[in-house]
Amino acid sequence: MSALHPALIPADAAEAATAIPVRFIGPEAAPDAGWAALNGFAGKPGQWTLVPGADGALDHVLVGRGDRFDPFSARALAGRLPTGIYRLDLDGAEAERAALAFALGTYVFDRYKDRSDRPRPRLVAPPGLDLEETARIVAACDLGREMIDTPAADMGPLQIETIAREIAEAHGAAFTVTTGDALLEANYPAVHAVGRAAAPHRAPRLIEIGWNLDRTDAPLVALVGKGVVFDTGGLDLKAAAGMRLMKKDMGGAAHALALARLVMQADLPVRLVVLVAAVENAVSGDAFRPGDILNSRKGLTIEVGNTDAEGRLILADALARAGEHTPELTLDYATLTGAARIALGPELPPLYTDDEALAEGLLAAGREVGDPLWRMPLWPGYRSSLDSEIADVRNDSAAWAQAGSITAALFLQRFAPQTGAWAHMDVFGWNPKAAPGRPEGAEVYGVRAAYRYLKARYAC
Numbered sequence: 001m002s003a004l005h006p007a008l009i010p011a012d013a014a015e016a017a018t019a020i021p022v023r024f025i026g027p028e029a030a031p032d033a034g035w036a037a038l039n040g041f042a043g044k045p046g047q048w049t050l051v052p053g054a055d056g057a058l059d060h061v062l063v064g065r066g067d068r069f070d071p072f073s074a075r076a077l078a079g080r081l082p083t084g085i086y087r088l089d090l091d092g093a094e095a096e097r098a099a100l101a102f103a104l105g106t107y108v109f110d111r112y113k114d115r116s117d118r119p120r121p122r123l124v125a126p127p128g129l130d131l132e133e134t135a136r137i138v139a140a141c142d143l144g145r146e147m148i149d150t151p152a153a154d155m156g157p158l159q160i161e162t163i164a165r166e167i168a169e170a171h172g173a174a175f176t177v178t179t180g181d182a183l184l185e186a187n188y189p190a191v192h193a194v195g196r197a198a199a200p201h202r203a204p205r206l207i208e209i210g211w212n213l214d215r216t217d218a219p220l221v222a223l224v225g226k227g228v229v230f231d232t233g234g235l236d237l238k239a240a241a242g243m244r245l246m247k248k249d250m251g252g253a254a255h256a257l258a259l260a261r262l263v264m265q266a267d268l269p270v271r272l273v274v275l276v277a278a279v280e281n282a283v284s285g286d287a288f289r290p291g292d293i294l295n296s297r298k299g300l301t302i303e304v305g306n307t308d309a310e311g312r313l314i315l316a317d318a319l320a321r322a323g324e325h326t327p328e329l330t331l332d333y334a335t336l337t338g339a340a341r342i343a344l345g346p347e348l349p350p351l352y353t354d355d356e357a358l359a360e361g362l363l364a365a366g367r368e369v370g371d372p373l374w375r376m377p378l379w380p381g382y383r384s385s386l387d388s389e390i391a392d393v394r395n396d397s398a399a400w401a402q403a404g405s406i407t408a409a410l411f412l413q414r415f416a417p418q419t420g421a422w423a424h425m426d427v428f429g430w431n432p433k434a435a436p437g438r439p440e441g442a443e444v445y446g447v448r449a450a451y452r453y454l455k456a457r458y459a460c
Contacts, residue, residue, distance in 0.1 A: 105437025195279030225256030234307030251429025339404030
């Protein structure tokens with residue numbers, strides 16, 4: 001039996017009998033007198049108040065649900081409620097989604113700082129909630145966040161390899177890794193070029209997991225992640241402000257590994273290939289240069305216009321490798337462009353695909369599980385911005401196109417598998433502003449949406 005999440009208590013546990021009710025109240029039902037009214041509680045979204053009983057102890061909690069209740073707002077409760085045991089006065093799907101949100105809100109990164117004094121409320125699981133599945137989903141998201149939060153000194157290519165290996169071994173999956181100069185012999189020239197300037201113990205590598213591959217009657221799904229453990233910008237060096245958060249540039253790898261673990265734990269009836277290119281974009285005498293022409297696994301030559309557009313280079317080789325498996329579906333995750341944040345901000349990742357059914361399915365799944373995506377166009381009019389006079393393609397689009405997230409996705413499309421459907425998610429991987437249940441720091445986007453979609457598409 002799988003471990004349960006420590007913040008969730010089974011409904012039949014002895015301590016559940018003393019749980020404090022959490023009541024979700026809209027404006028129409030907000031009390032106009034008494035303690036709640038004195039504290040300005042009007043049932044608006046984001047409002048909450050602790051209501052004492054006659055003995056002065058906490059009797060119940062009121063939470064504003066607004067005119068349109070979002071169960072995933074319950075994520076904030078984990079960061080607001082004092083230590084204790086609570087139960088949600090909700091029913092059905094609302095209760096289940098709110099409980100998942102609550103558990104997601106308990107994440108805290110305490111590797112380098114003692115957080116033992118932090119309040120740790122616990123929640124009685126509502127009837128019908130699959131406690132083991134919920135624990136798996138939360139643990140996968142926490143894994144991704146922990147990887148992203150960890151500084152680059154402690155989350156290098158080797159550490160990503162170690163995590164990927166542990167996931168593979170736990171599920172009986174095949175595992176291979178190609179490292180350093182062996183990347184050239186194995187025909188991963190773009191991965192090698194981007195990562196070759198790093199110190200030898202942080203050598204670039206292409207990590208591959210293969211699960212269930214002997215089940216030839218099952219469809220094959222490929223997951224691809226960008227694992228740039230730190231991005232200086234290379235010789236096109238970033239300014240200090242731009243470099244400060246670049247420990248998170250391996251967020252795509254963290255997302256892909258989190259989703260892969262969920263797929264394997266659920267034993268979905270698919271064959272799974274996971275590809276992670278893990279590199280450090282460092283500066284040294286051997287760094288790749290603006291103006292260099294790189295070879296790629298697909299055979300296309302790439303003119304380097306900017307060494308800070310390195311993520312798409314390593315993904316080019318990884319996507320080409322994915323295509324050799326002839327997948328039915330390919331999903332890639334990458335912290336790829338600042339332009340995506342300009343377009344949609346930090347909380348809403350753009351989704352790129354030219355497959356209408358895949359787009360509709362992922363967007364619907366994201367709405368269902370409170371993990372939204374926003375479809376952006378693979379606009380063909382901008383393809384010519386990637387033309388090069390001396391190579392097959394350039395890695396930085398011409399300035400006239402302006403739409404940097406779209407042109408990056410169009411670049412990836414040149415290397416994506418030609419079989420089946422492909423989708424690219426340009427995730428930020430970070431909460432720039434602290435909020436209850438959402439600490440400033442790492443965040444995982446699009447993983448729960450993709451998992452829900454894969455479960456629906458490949459239901460047993």
